[in-house]
Amino acid sequence: MDYLVIKENDLFMLSEPNGDLTEGHAYGLGLYAKDTRFLSKWELKINGEKPILLSSDGSDNRVSQVLLTNPHMEQDGELILWRESIQIKRERFIYDDVLYETVTLKNYYPKPVSFNISLSFDADFKDMFIVRGFQTGKTGSIINRVYDETAFKVEYAGADDIKRTTNVSWDRKPDEVTEEGGLTYRFHLSHSQEESITFKVQGTAGEESGGAVLDAKTALANLTASYEHWAETTASVKTDLPALQKLVDRGLGDLRVLMTDIGYGSFPVAGLPWFGVPFGRDSLIAALQMLAFNPEVAKGTIRTMASTQGTNVDPWRDEQPGKIMHEIRFGELANTNQIPFTPYYGTIDATPLYLILITEYIKWTGDLALAEELMDSIQKALDWIDSYGDRDGDLFVEYHQESSKGIANQGWKDSGDSIVHRNGDYAETPIALSEVQGYVYQAKTGIASIFDALGEGGHAGKLRGEAAELKSRFEKEFWMEDQQFYAIALDQHKKQVGTITSNPGHVLFSGMLEKDRADAVADMLVSDKMFSGYGIRTMGEEEAGYNPMSYHDGSVWPHDNSMILLGMSKLAQHEQAAKVMNGLIKAADHFEYERLPELFCGYSSSLGKAVKYPVACSPQAWAAGTPLVFIQSMLGLFPDSLQKKISLSPTLAVGMNELEVSGIRIGEGKLSVKLLREDGRTEVRVIENTTGFTVACDQMGVLHE
Incomplete structure (x- = not known):
């Protein structure tokens, strides 16, 4: 990766591989919380020069480590510092919303040496959407800067009337402090001697006091203990296939990093660096992938989604009563309603996925008490499907963008060019996606089983009747006899969008397809047209919209494959499932840290390597959850605690x-x-x-x- 990222709960830092935050960097480097950049500059120099990077390691999800050394330094023929004399180690972690960084200097020169280490800081409090170049707007201003020998402090008055503050402190008195936020330390080290400085960075917003900051040793011990608790409460895997073992271990570690709690229990945010916030679809699918390993994550995710369920008709936010959100943001632009993400509801699939996760969680745990707790929310979600979701009463759930700053395509393939006819024309909304109809069928039949368990047989029967009617209509309108496959969607004229894509593969998991057609779908997905050798492509080769370099029109998304795998496994399509898993396991060898990225290009494996997509998130929740689905699929495990x-x-x-x-x-x-x-x-x-x-x-x- 071209960046180093570390996260704990709501705070994350995105830096250059050498650990620096440099202003004006293309990636928008910084220390972020609640969509605000609390640190925009953090640069380390030795004798005024940038050190040489030796190693940058973010493989340990708790602590990142960077090794640096000095360049050769002479002046007027006089030696100042021999090259590679000083080892500079930067160790960084986050705990309790505080960034800790320890800089350790060690002298490897055979004699005593003297040198200076300087660090410079700044904070700009920019909103994430401004940093990324997506939006401009009315913002606040910095109202105070304080630099002294004990701390660096910057205060910002936001346009949303929230005061934000960044505090940087250190445990060693600097030899010099500048008015621009710079510190200088003078070191005199004998051979093999080492000394350290620890910095702490804390950002606060509004009424947050910040609280007492722990010392680094205690904070790291507490962080380590939380990781140990995660391991103790999560299912474990041992396999004799090293590549798979690495994938599973990395996936579990990445999911732990991505856990956040906004008051309703831990749940996975979508991914880093840009999506470290609650996402309806992403968080729900990642929690679904984790059910065999840690079902408590599903419970936290469900409650988090219920807490933001739609209550009003608000076109600005694409909100309707009962709808589950797409994404929530907490920054200045959102708080001042300059963007509609407070939350934004432009997703067609999060609501049925919410009901599926409730159903699957209860099948795993038997926790009917959660269904009783959320019965009002469940009913509102069902009502949304039948009213606002089905816009024209044809039984299909369709999407259409209402918000001027919203998302046009509102399924998981949400880029503007993702729903395309076989002649190359883009489909126009309202659009009914194939996988969404499968989600609705699965949601209704699943909730029906919960109603049965709660003694609500009448409600259960009604839902099953609606599901059966949807199934019949789906077969009639979506099946393409000439292709022996399903259309990706119906457009605004109810015309099939006939491009061959991965979307119908999600319907395998729903139980809605008859065996012969389910087999036809699985066979198409692992055919040369759709399967690259490293995974199932989002779109088939030779389709008009196919592009192996694209975001959604020929790339390979691990999570997309995982949703298909759940269906293949449930239907005992073992040969097809094995082919998909083997391809993705091989692909992982080509990515850093044995990690499946958000997506990669759809080129054939005959190239000899999996080709990176240039701006994929890593780590990313539903990519991290994909190896966990491999394990569930190999077990073929789909328990039903209601039926024991x-x-x-x-x-x-x-x-x-x-x-x-x-x-x-x-x-x-x-x-x-x-x-x-x-x-x-x-x-x-x-x-x-x-x-x-x-x-x-x-x-x-x-x-x-």
């Missing part, structure tokens, strides 16, 4: 002979299982089962309890 059933349909990826998953929470207990490849069959050993439910295994495996 656990069934497995096991398979192992190519090159694997062993998979052990421990601490899967189902109902009120835990399940731990081990898969072993034996004579072409998959043997399943139940190591632990405290759920009280019987474990069943289909013909793909041999069960040993």
Whole structure:
């Protein structure tokens, strides 16, 4: 990556690989919280010169580490500092909304040396949307700057009447302080001697006091303890396939980094660096991917989404009663209503996905109390689907942008060129997407099962009837007989948008498709047209809109593949699922930190490497969750705590002979299982089962309890 990023809860820092924040950088470097840049400049120099970067490592999700050294320094033929004499180590972490950075200097020159280290700081409090160049608008101004030997402080009066403050403090008195926010330290180090300075940065907004700041050692110990708790409460994986093991470990680590709590429980924000905020679709799908590992994340996500559910008809924000948000922002432009993200509701799929996550969470946990707690919210979401979602009463849920600063295409493929006819014309709204109809079917049938469990059989029957009617209509209007595949969408004239895309693959998970057509969909998705060798493309080769370099028209999105995998696994389409997983596992070898990025280009694997997309988020929540879906898919695990059933349909990826998953929470207990490849069959050993439910295994495996 061309940047180094670190995050904890609501605070994250995006810097150059050398650890600096330089003003005017294309990536908008800075320390951010609540869509505000609290630190815009942070530069380190030795004897007034920029150090040489040796190593930049962000692989440890808790602490990032940068190693630097000095260039050769002479003046008028006199040696000032021999090259590579001083090791400069920058270690950085975040805890309790405070950035900690320790700079350690060590002398490797054989004799004592003297040198200066200087640091300069600044804060501009720019809104994230301004930093990224998306918006301009009325903003506030800096009202106070204080520089002294103990701290650097900047205060800002926002146009939203919120006072924001940045405080930088240090544990070693500087030898010089400048009025521009610069510090200079003079060091005299003998051979092998090292000394350190620790800096703390805290940003506050409004009534926040900031509170007492812990010392770095205590803060790091607390941060480490929180990671240990995460590991203890999350299912673990052991496999004999190293590439998969690395992917799963990285995915779990990245998801921990992306966890945030705005008052309703932990949930994953969408991704870094630009989407470290609650997202309806992204957060819901990432929580769905995590159900086999940590269902509490789903609970926090559900409650967070319920807290911002739409209540009014507000075209500026594309809001309607019962609708689940797309994205919420907390910066100055949002607070002054210059952008509609407070929250913004321009998403057609978040509302049915919300109901799906509730259903799947309860199937895993049996937590009907959550359904009772949220029954009013559930009913409002169902009402939104039938009224505002279905704009013309044809049973299909469609989207149309109302807000002047909103999003035109409101499915997960939300770029302007993503819904395109086979002749190259862009579809016009209102648009009904294929996967959204599957989500609605799955939402209604799933909520019906909850109503049954709560003794509301009448409501359950009504929902199942509506779902059956939708299924019949979907088959009639979306199926393309000549292609043996489904259209991506219906346009404003109810004409099929017939381009071959990955979208219908999401419908596999819904249970809405008959077997022959579900098989046809799966076969198309792993055909040469759609499958690059590294994953399922968003759009098929030779389609009019196909472009392997595009955002949504031929690229490969890991999360898109994961949603398809859930369906393939649920339908026991093992051969197709294995092909997809193997491709993505191979692709991960070509990306930094053994991490699947948000997306990558859709070029064929015959090139010999997976091609990076230039501005993909990394880490990104639903990409991080994709390897977790691999594990669930290999187990073929789709429990139903309401029916007290656990069934497995096991398979192992190519090159694997062993998979052990421990601490899967189902109902009120835990399940731990081990898969072993034996004579072409998959043997399943139940190591632990405290759920009280019987474990069943289909013909793909041999069960040993």
